[in-house]
Amino acid sequence: MRRILVVTFAVLLGLGALPARAQPAPGYGPNIPLEAARKILEAGIRDAQARNLAMAVAVVDTAGNLVAFGRVDGTQTASLGIAIEKAKPAVAYRRSTKVFEDAVAGGRNAILALPGIMPIEGGLLILHENRIVGAVGVSGGTAAEDGQVAAASLR
């Protein structure tokens, strides 16, 4: 999973010396079941609490619909919606929200006009047998912290 993700970023960002199309974005698989979503959610919440960060964690299915959600007590209000809004475009555009953040940071403001975009790190695809089964979104810390907790939730 990690490998596919990294390659996807590299291709999108035009950074690597990787052959184009060597590894396309993964396709959609079945929807993540509640039990799997709950484990990701709980791993994210635990990781946030271990860092003493008040964060919201959301898991969505392949259609971007909410499967599981939780938040550490005291999480800032805006982050509740943003966690969901990071997971949704990750699935809909089949890439991490960091790809959008980096693109905008690099001057590609047109990205901001894409429907349902959230150009802040913290939204990651959930893959199973090389297919997308959902996404996780995290919000409440800095963009980098959100990304770290999202990654930790998938480990």
Next chain:
Amino acid sequence: MRRILVVTFAVLLGLGALPARAQPAPGYGPNIPLEAARKILEAGIRDAQARNLAMAVAVVDTAGNLVAFGRVDGTQTASLGIAIEKAKPAVAYRRSTKVFEDAVAGGRNAILALPGIMPIEGGLLILHENRIVGAVGVSGGTAAEDGQVAAASLR
């Protein structure tokens, strides 16, 4: 409507039927913490599964913001949002959504113009020490089933 309201609160508090106006709508207390919300969510999910019903369960805080959410696999898509939209007006209007359903059923169509209303059973206040700390919303079955699972989640 006043009488229905009082009885609904009485049921929530486990006190049985009370004379009208004996018990005004409770005030807002602190926000429900994640741990308490998680228990309500899990009790609701378990009860839905025991009934073999595919349902979504949402817990919101005193501001109507999402605290915890889960859904049984295969829940119909519309019910994901409706579970949240039942919990929100329960808190905002300080009453069960069944009060709205009964009022509309009784011919009070003006209720339908109220902002953020969801006039279907299944949204219940969560009280702690006689104060509102949040609400639970359930959707996916009939209105009566939604109400039963919501009540079971609070037991």
Next chain:
Amino acid sequence: MRRILVVTFAVLLGLGALPARAQPAPGYGPNIPLEAARKILEAGIRDAQARNLAMAVAVVDTAGNLVAFGRVDGTQTASLGIAIEKAKPAVAYRRSTKVFEDAVAGGRNAILALPGIMPIEGGLLILHENRIVGAVGVSGGTAAEDGQVAAASLR
């Protein structure tokens, strides 16, 4: 409905019942100034507090834009917006929101499709020298209580 309208205006003006059509809907005058709006707001808040009711009070100008707003501590969340949403259509349709409530209660459900309607008592025109200068909206109690506090705010 015209008859109801006229009587409503008559009550507003403190003139008692008048023959139908004896008094058409008043026209728009200048916008209510902040000082006058503040007095109405404070009179409404004081009256609500005297009744031990947690209510929101809003004053809007002839365009329905907010001039002054306040709420008793602990007012239910939904009532904050509803107070404003009662004042707006009072001005826009040049009549008390009770007129809408009575019409819907009488079976005229088509009223519910009117833009910006709020068919619940508690929105009253503010008149100065027989012209509309704004409206006050009150929410937080029963429809009748809302109407009483709105009337008290104009005395």
Next chain:
Amino acid sequence: MRRILVVTFAVLLGLGALPARAQPAPGYGPNIPLEAARKILEAGIRDAQARNLAMAVAVVDTAGNLVAFGRVDGTQTASLGIAIEKAKPAVAYRRSTKVFEDAVAGGRNAILALPGIMPIEGGLLILHENRIVGAVGVSGGTAAEDGQVAAASLR
């Protein structure tokens, strides 16, 4: 952004400049009561009038819900809503709206995609005993003037 954030909080708290990360964003406390909100509102209105500026001033609680609102006569219509829309994200994101304005001015356009953002100076947190109890939003002048009146309202 972190540094600006900390300084903004430090100014609010009257503590002067602090080293970065010395002071994390404050947590949410209880909602500001009407009396305190009214004093802030009136101080803001008086300050605007003293500067001969037609401005709107809004005070919201920890959930971003309106507590008190007023406007100088003749305030431009758009500013009525903007005053509220500055106060809301200050609370929801636990920082001054100037932080957003500065970030966008510095090229961080991704900020513009955040939900409910208002990237113009004039929205400030209201703190009590180091906790967020609400926010004040001011609109009607230049961004700098809005910020000055907002600050004056809290003195």
